[in-house]
Amino acid sequence: MDFHGLTCFVMLAETLHFKRASERCHMSPSAFSRTIKRLEEELGMPLLIRDTREVKLTAEGRSFLARARQILSVWEEARSELGLAASGVVGTVRIFASVTACYSILAKILPLFRGRYPSVHIHVETGGPSESLPAVLEERVDVGVIARPDVLPEVVEFYPVTTTPLVFIRPEMDCAVSRLLDGGTIDWGRVPLILPEGEPARERIEAWFRKEGIRPTVYGEASGNEAILAMVSLGCGVGLVPALVLEKSPLKHGVRVVETAPQLPPYEVGFAVRKRRAHLPVVRAFLECVEDARGETG
DNA sequence: GGCACGTCTAGGGAGTAACT
DNA sequence: AGTTACTCCCTAGACGTGCC
Known part of the structure; x- marks a missing residue:
C-alpha cells in the first residue's frame, strides 16, 4: 500500500471522474486507472462501480474513503511536524473559500504566506460560503473563510480578517x-x-x-x-x-x-479552524500570516 | 535482467446531434 | 423513428525509463 494510491483514490472519490482526477494528480488517465485498480486488488474488493459513462463509489468504497482521508491526514500531520523540526514548515495547507473570498480575502493572505513558506503546497477548494464551516468541521480542509455566525461551534476557533457592512x-x-x-x-x-x-x-x-x-x-x-x-x-x-x-x-x-x-x-469575515488542527505547524504558520496581514491592512 | 511505474495508442461501449 | 458520425470515457497492450 502506498500513499500515492490513496491520494488518487480520494481525488477520484471527490471528482467521480477518471480523467479529471488523473489531471489533478498530474498523471495520464491510463496510469491513473491502473493505480486505482492496483489499490482495489490490494484491498481485495472493488471500491468503484465503473460504467461507460459514470463512476460511483461502492458501499465499501464510501467506507474506505473516510479511512483513506484519515490516513492521509495523519501522514500529512506527521510530515508537517517532522518538517518543522528539521528545516522549516512543509506540507499542505487546505483552504476552503468561496470564489469571492478568493479575490477579497485570500488575495491578501496568500502572497504573504507564499513568500514566507514557499515549500508549503496550497490546496484551495471553492464552493458556496455556507459550505465552508462544514468543510472545516468535517476536517476536509484546515481552514475556511467564513462570516462569523452568531453562535460559533465550540470546536472551532475564529481568526477575524475584516468587518464589512x-x-x-x-x-x-x-x-x-x-x-x-x-x-x-x-x-x-x-x-x-x-x-x-x-x-x-x-x-x-x-x-x-x-x-x-x-x-x-x-x-x-x-x-x-x-x-x-x-x-x-x-x-x-x-x-x-x-x-x-x-x-x-x-x-x-x-x-x-x-x-x-x-x-x-455588519459581517465579521475571517478564518475558521478546528481547534485540534490549529497547533499543526503548517496551520499555525498560515494563521500567523492571517494575523500579520490584518495588522498590515488594518 | 527483472521489476515497478510511467506514457502512448487503440479499442469498445454508450450518449448525442444531425440527417433522412 | 432509424441511421450515421462524432465524441467522451475507461481499459488493455506495447513500449520506454529508472532503480536494484
Missing part, C-alpha cells in the same frame, strides 16, 4: 423591481428578495423582518454572493450581500445600493 442591492436598469423602489417609502413586504442560503446574513434579515412584523416575498435564493449579484443585475429582485463582495465584483456596475434599506449588523 451588509448592503441591500437593487438592479441598475429600469425594471419592475426598480419601479417598486422608486415610489417613495419602500413596501418591504412587496419587494421580491434574493437571499443567501444558510448564512448569518439570512438569519439577520429574517430577524429584522420578524421584528418589524413584515412577511417578506422571497423570490429566489442562492448559495453564493456572485449568484445573488447576477440575479439582481438581471432585475430579479433586491439582494443582500456584504459590501466587500460588491466592491470587488465584476457585476457591480449592474446593481446599486439601496440607500434607504434597513441597517443590519
Whole structure:
C-alpha cells in the first residue's frame, strides 16, 4: 500500500471522474486507472462501480474513503511536524473559500504566506460560503473563510480578517423591481428578495423582518454572493450581500445600493479552524500570516 | 535482467446531434 | 423513428525509463 494510491483514490472519490482526477494528480488517465485498480486488488474488493459513462463509489468504497482521508491526514500531520523540526514548515495547507473570498480575502493572505513558506503546497477548494464551516468541521480542509455566525461551534476557533457592512442591492436598469423602489417609502413586504442560503446574513434579515412584523416575498435564493449579484443585475429582485463582495465584483456596475434599506449588523469575515488542527505547524504558520496581514491592512 | 511505474495508442461501449 | 458520425470515457497492450 502506498500513499500515492490513496491520494488518487480520494481525488477520484471527490471528482467521480477518471480523467479529471488523473489531471489533478498530474498523471495520464491510463496510469491513473491502473493505480486505482492496483489499490482495489490490494484491498481485495472493488471500491468503484465503473460504467461507460459514470463512476460511483461502492458501499465499501464510501467506507474506505473516510479511512483513506484519515490516513492521509495523519501522514500529512506527521510530515508537517517532522518538517518543522528539521528545516522549516512543509506540507499542505487546505483552504476552503468561496470564489469571492478568493479575490477579497485570500488575495491578501496568500502572497504573504507564499513568500514566507514557499515549500508549503496550497490546496484551495471553492464552493458556496455556507459550505465552508462544514468543510472545516468535517476536517476536509484546515481552514475556511467564513462570516462569523452568531453562535460559533465550540470546536472551532475564529481568526477575524475584516468587518464589512451588509448592503441591500437593487438592479441598475429600469425594471419592475426598480419601479417598486422608486415610489417613495419602500413596501418591504412587496419587494421580491434574493437571499443567501444558510448564512448569518439570512438569519439577520429574517430577524429584522420578524421584528418589524413584515412577511417578506422571497423570490429566489442562492448559495453564493456572485449568484445573488447576477440575479439582481438581471432585475430579479433586491439582494443582500456584504459590501466587500460588491466592491470587488465584476457585476457591480449592474446593481446599486439601496440607500434607504434597513441597517443590519455588519459581517465579521475571517478564518475558521478546528481547534485540534490549529497547533499543526503548517496551520499555525498560515494563521500567523492571517494575523500579520490584518495588522498590515488594518 | 527483472521489476515497478510511467506514457502512448487503440479499442469498445454508450450518449448525442444531425440527417433522412 | 432509424441511421450515421462524432465524441467522451475507461481499459488493455506495447513500449520506454529508472532503480536494484
